Amino acid sequence: MKKAAEYSTRKQLVTMLKKQGSLSVNEMAKQLGITEMAVRRHLNTLERDALLESVLVRQAMGRPVRMYSLTGLADELFPKNYHVLTLDLLKELEEAVDEDPVGNLFERRKDRLLRKYKARMEGKNLKQRVVEMTEIQNEQGYMAAWEIHEDGGFVIREFNCPISQVAQQYGQACRCELDLIRTLLEAEVKRKECLVNGGNKCMYLVSNKI
Template structure:
């Protein structure tokens, strides 16, 4: 119970800094109704987690005091509606320009991703390229695992899809991801399971080009 209370208090502190801007320990203590010592304990934890930062500010009277504010990292803790915005914009584009424009948009995205990651594949074996692709996808939040299933054959599984809502409506996303993998790996890639089509994960079977 005590741990839950401490976690709750830290969430309140983050919310106060989000809505009110920079605050001192004294101001936080007064609003929270707890001692400054207790506030400092929470502040220390949040600083270690890189969620808040302090800045020494000189005052008209008295000693300089620390003002605490949120870091860029803490912004991820607050609700976002990016995906809904994306869906709305794609829906408007589909209505105004049709399926061809949507297809073109996803192909352009695929080409840019290829250009961005192609250098990371250079001078690597197929196994090395699969490992690098898994690293890239993990960096982007796909929760990837991969394993060698035979000589020159591999299985790559994505347990999370950060763009599930988009992929559920616009199958171009899945089509372009498959093409991206084929081009980056320079290999034969087959998708055998897909999150957007009711699967529990996205599974890719990879083998040398014949």
């Protein structure tokens, strides 16, 4: 209960600073109805996590007052419905023209990523390309891991899908993702499980092309 209460107070502090800009310890204590010592304890935790910064502000009379405000990092604590905007824009684009603009967008994205990562695959054997592909996906937030499969090929597992919100409505996203992996690995790649389709992960079986 104590931890829950502390989290709740900290959340109130962060929300207050988000709405009001910068505040002093005294101002925060009055608004929350707690002691300044309690406020400072929460501020120390937020500063430790790089979510808070402070400056000394001179007053017309009396001693300077330390004012606290949120850092840019704290912005990630607040809701961000980026996928909603993305889906809205894709829907508008889809309805604006007769062709397949969404599919073309994903194809262009795939081509751009191919150009970006192709050099990282040059001169590598299949195992090395699988390792590099896993690293590339991790850089993009896929939480990927690889291992040798019992048939002598390889398995790549991805436990997070950064594009899942979009891919649920636009299958082109998953198809282009698979094409990207196949092209970069220069191998036969089969998707055996997919997060978007209800799986616990995305899983790819990789083998040399025949």
